[in-house]
Amino acid sequence: MTEIIDGNAVAAEIRAGLADGIATLADAGVTPCLATVLMSDDPASQTYVSMKHSDCEEVGIEARDYEIDPEAPADDLYATIDDLNADPSVHGILVQMPLPDHVDEREVLRRIDPAKDVDGFHPENVGRLVAGHPRFKPCTPHGIQKLLAAADVETEGADVVVVGRSNIVGKPMANLLIQKSKLGNATVTVCHSRTTDLAAKTRAADVVVAAAGVPEMIDGEMLSEGCVVVDVGINRVEADTEKGYELVGDVDFESAKEKASAITPVPGGVGPMTRAMLLWNTVKAAGDAEAVDVELP
Ligand SMILES: NC(=O)C1=CN([C@@H]2O[C@H](COP(=O)(O)OP(=O)(O)OC[C@H]3O[C@@H](n4cnc5c(N)ncnc54)[C@H](OP(=O)(O)O)[C@@H]3O)[C@@H](O)[C@H]2O)C=CC1
Ligand SMILES: Nc1nc(=O)c2c([nH]1)NC[C@@H]1CN(c3ccc(C(=O)N[C@@H](CCC(=O)O)C(=O)O)cc3)C=[N+]21
Numbered sequence: 338m339t340e341i342i343d344g345n346a347v348a349a350e351i352r353a354g355l356a357d358g359i360a361t362l363a364d365a366g367v368t369p370c371l372a373t374v375l376m377s378d379d380p381a382s383q384t385y386v387s388m389k390h391s392d393c394e395e396v397g398i399e400a401r402d403y404e405i406d407p408e409a410p411a412d413d414l415y416a417t418i419d420d421l422n423a424d425p426s427v428h429g430i431l432v433q434m435p436l437p438d439h440v441d442e443r444e445v446l447r448r449i450d451p452a453k454d455v456d457g458f459h460p461e462n463v464g465r466l467v468a469g470h471p472r473f474k475p476c477t478p479h480g481i482q483k484l485l486a487a488a489d490v491e492t493e494g495a496d497v498v499v500v501g502r503s504n505i506v507g508k509p510m511a512n513l514l515i516q517k518s519k520l521g522n523a524t525v526t527v528c529h530s531r532t533t534d535l536a537a538k539t540r541a542a543d544v545v546v547a548a549a550g551v552p553e554m555i556d557g558e559m560l561s562e563g564c565v566v567v568d569v570g571i572n573r574v575e576a577d578t579e580k581g582y583e584l585v586g587d588v589d590f591e592s593a594k595e596k597a598s599a600i601t602p603v604p605g606g607v608g609p610m611t612r613a614m615l616l617w618n619t620v621k622a623a624g625d626a627e628a629v630d631v632e633l634p
Pocket of ligand 2: 435609
């Protein structure tokens with residue numbers, strides 16, 4: 338029987354597990370606070386940001402919402418970041434990606450105070466991760482580690498293929514998996530659009546992490562019997578539904594399920610974990626900033 342790994346359930350456990358840390362902060366008079374900054378009209382981005390706000394509310398994190406007209410000059414965004422950096426009541430800052438073309442994404446990432454960079458995208462935090470002593474682990478790959486652990490999937494000694502080399506998913510995923518740590522110690526192959534014979538690589542893997550942004554590109558034919566499949570892809574494809582679209586992953590779920598011993602669904606797999614680990618990083622940021630020792634799940 339193939340195990341369907343329930344990301345909603347594991348994310349709910351993580352949120353519940355944050356209660357102790359949030360209570361410890363409350364005893365010290367601190368309410369953790371996340372500021373989200375949205376500079377986009379994209380409905381998907383708006384949905385994600387509003388989901389992040391309701392998650393915060395559920396666990397007792399204050400969420401502040403900043404919205405900037407996507408046509409506004411980049412300086413408006415930079416000024417908002419500068420204000421949030423300077424505000425001691427704000428512990429975490431998330432600038433929702435993607436940004437409009439006239440905004441320099443790299444400037445945005447290096448402008449956020451690295452101590453408030455709950456996405457873990459600031460070059461200093463990327464450097465710490467690569468050097469093996471992360472401060473904020475990027476939410477999606479960190480969530481995937483927690484998901485694998487909850488499903489009793491050992492990464493130690495496993496051959497893992499990561500499909501995708503983006504700075505927000507593929508690269509940090511590979512970096513976390515090669516760390517000398519309990520949720521690491523894997524042997525990792527990173528594939529991308531110039532990889533030759535992707536299917537041969539994925540067929541040799543014990544664990545496949547699909548993060549290419551190509552709907553259903555990994556099918557059962559590309560997988561070995563008994564492998565574990567983590568589907569990061571969130572693709573809105575047109576469909577005859579109430580919303581006019583449906584969400585599909587980068588994995589062809591039906592055929593992959595025939596081969597895999599365990600697989601994450603879309604929706605309800607990695608997505609909720611990304612949001613849970615954002616809360617996790619925000620509680621950590623608050624503890625660090627206020628010098629309160631918080632236990633994290
Ligand atoms: N569940 C969640 O929480 C999250 C989900 N996502 C989703 O994950 C997916 C990936 O996101 P992101 O990393 O930001 O995407 P990017 O578009 O930034 O990166 C995609 C990567 O996949 C590679 N790729 C594209 N096509 C192929 C192919 N045919 N074969 C092999 N590799 C390919 C690209 O290669 P190259 O570098 O050569 O161009 C690139 O490295 C998207 O569907 C996104 O919506 C993203 C973040 C969080
Ligand atoms: N600065 C920044 N940080 C991010 O972490 C970031 C970002 N920008 N830009 C976009 C991507 C994408 N991302 C998702 C988070 C949660 C779900 C999620 O919760 N998905 C639900 C369903 C969502 C739905 O119903 O549309 C699920 O898979 O079950 C999806 C995608 C974070 N990202």
